Amino acid sequence: MPEERVPIITLTTDFGTRDSYVGAVKGVIIAINPHAKIVDITHEIPRGDLLEAAFTLQTSFETFPPRTIHLVVVDPGVGTSRRGILVSTDNYYFIAPDNGVLSFIYEREFVNRVMSLEADHYWRLPVSPTFHGRDIFAPTAAWMTKGVDPGNVGPEITDFKRIEVPKPKLVGDKQVEGLVLHVDRFGNLISNIHEQHLEPIFEKLGAEATYNVQVGDTTVKAVQKTYEGGAEGPIALIGSSGYVEVAIPKQDAEKTLGAKRGAPLSVQF
Amino acid sequence: MPEERVPIITLTTDFGTRDSYVGAVKGVIIAINPHAKIVDITHEIPRGDLLEAAFTLQTSFETFPPRTIHLVVVDPGVGTSRRGILVSTDNYYFIAPDNGVLSFIYEREFVNRVMSLEADHYWRLPVSPTFHGRDIFAPTAAWMTKGVDPGNVGPEITDFKRIEVPKPKLVGDKQVEGLVLHVDRFGNLISNIHEQHLEPIFEKLGAEATYNVQVGDTTVKAVQKTYEGGAEGPIALIGSSGYVEVAIPKQDAEKTLGAKRGAPLSVQF
Amino acid sequence: MPEERVPIITLTTDFGTRDSYVGAVKGVIIAINPHAKIVDITHEIPRGDLLEAAFTLQTSFETFPPRTIHLVVVDPGVGTSRRGILVSTDNYYFIAPDNGVLSFIYEREFVNRVMSLEADHYWRLPVSPTFHGRDIFAPTAAWMTKGVDPGNVGPEITDFKRIEVPKPKLVGDKQVEGLVLHVDRFGNLISNIHEQHLEPIFEKLGAEATYNVQVGDTTVKAVQKTYEGGAEGPIALIGSSGYVEVAIPKQDAEKTLGAKRGAPLSVQF
16 A cells, blocks of 8 residues: 655745744645645745745755745735736646746756646635635645646646756856855855866866865865865865755855855866 | 544744744644644743734634644743733634734633643653743643643632723824834735724725825824735735735835834825 | 654854854755754854863753754864764663763663664765865765664664763761853853762751852852742852752853853852
């Protein structure tokens, strides 16, 4: 007898945790399916910051089991004509406003189909024009955990929105130019340069090739595997999601180096 | 065969999330009933702020399924002679100190009975005089999810405490005067004027009647349905809990307008 | 028929809640055992602060039911040669880096055995050198909830690390000298002097003996049972975990008294 499936819904929002917004969303889900397991990714996305939400989701969604429903509510255009969407990939479901917040997902997952959320019998009525997270996205997610077919939530669309995701570029043979995409709680500067972007260079120069990292005005020569590797000043390493990052052991690299999110960061062999 | 009921307990506290207080409360609940589903509303109520706790609970409790137990621990008088209470309404249970923090609930729900928490065989003993949340309220809630009858937790009382909830008032035929009751994470100024308070005026003046909103020194003429409606400056709208609110698209209205919680806010037709 | 056991895993980390680190850890656990109940103690331990993590865990772990797995990830040496460990006590399991963060536990619980985490078939591979929380500790905890025997996660060790836990000392017959071990959200100054440390003095002087508390430059004469006991200025009391603490009703004692964590605090009869 197969083990009973536990329905899982993750939440990534900019609601903060001071107000009752997150609680209201969870209440709606649980009222529909009390067996749903709700997991907070974060509620501290800066207000309306699609790129930050996209990055945060992208660095965690794959640890969840197949068929997890990832709910993302960073929704500056709530109540306007922007649609809500359900994205069905080979491994997961994603429910979000159609504002590009899932752009990283479209690159990482094989997208089977995208539906526009229009079937209002799955909604909490009347819908507040300012809180689709509670009234449209959450109940749709909850009904899906009860076995509703993705095809039932609304018509399939193909013109879903993407936002420009900053991509690193290869300059010459030995340099990759990117930028600081995220600064974490510790002040570590995480770039958009993935270790995969360095592979072609390693293939040419050999696995023993070395590089340094330039971020803002700082040249980082200490490339390590871990935060504690010996160097006292700034270090570079491949972080836990595979991106080149700059850190300072026991310090806050953002504050110490004065390099903020968006600052140019490049890898030079 | 009816589906097994999932017992649900929500938490609204001023404990913060830095210390072990919330964890200790959850441990106590789970040790009594590991099947209880615990949902955080918030732990960031300002210290001892009964009105803020009351508002936060009031804007989320109704999304939860019937028979949810809402546990509220904002308890500046912990250990003094103030009682702990269990409030049983037609739809929910509420467990809290008897300090008025449930005052909004008494207005919204039909209260069946209120019990004073005195049956110490449901408590964690010895009770710390400074942490009734952990030692009295949490275990009582957990035992109730195991089927304990509300009548068993202590004697019924009728003199439970209410705090003054600021009420809007109708001034003349065309004006409602209230105040800013809550400022949310985004800096939106949420008043105590509910859309129901405007209905009598709409009935007289017709559904097409228009109004503006005065908050502090600012007159807000742009009354919209959503945050993104065109106007650049301050806007007014009916928020997701039905209250008149003043916001500024992509800005923090509290900071920009200098209007704080408690500031007068009125609606003028 | 015995009730089905609910597997419980608690989390105490310095990850913060802004990034996706906590979400990634939870995803890993749930992917292995979706029935695991995950409870956050806190994620706001100051970066790498072992003593704070130890104190936070120590003031909450005992409220959880037997066989709970307490996962502690405050791990400044991640990726270096420091080991990961599983500590099995009479009542609980603890999984953490072997950096002394469990030092309080070694004093409070009867330790049956300590295993070094080496069985990498329970890990998430490839292991990131900077995120053992996600790749080693979390999956090991999750597999244990599936019935893996502690003896299988790696070899038993006896040289696990302890950190110096600041201990109060008896000075003469009537004085106990300690320090401020933790400042909570409310600014209450919680010391390392437990009520048990005062018992020998009470035994000598009688149960009616009185004392005052000195913290920094302040002498606190009002020793109360609760925060609200009458006095306006600083008060001392036995807090909810049994430690002598100094507070000021409705104020932040840390700010008002200028006494920080680490400040000397003594009890004088």
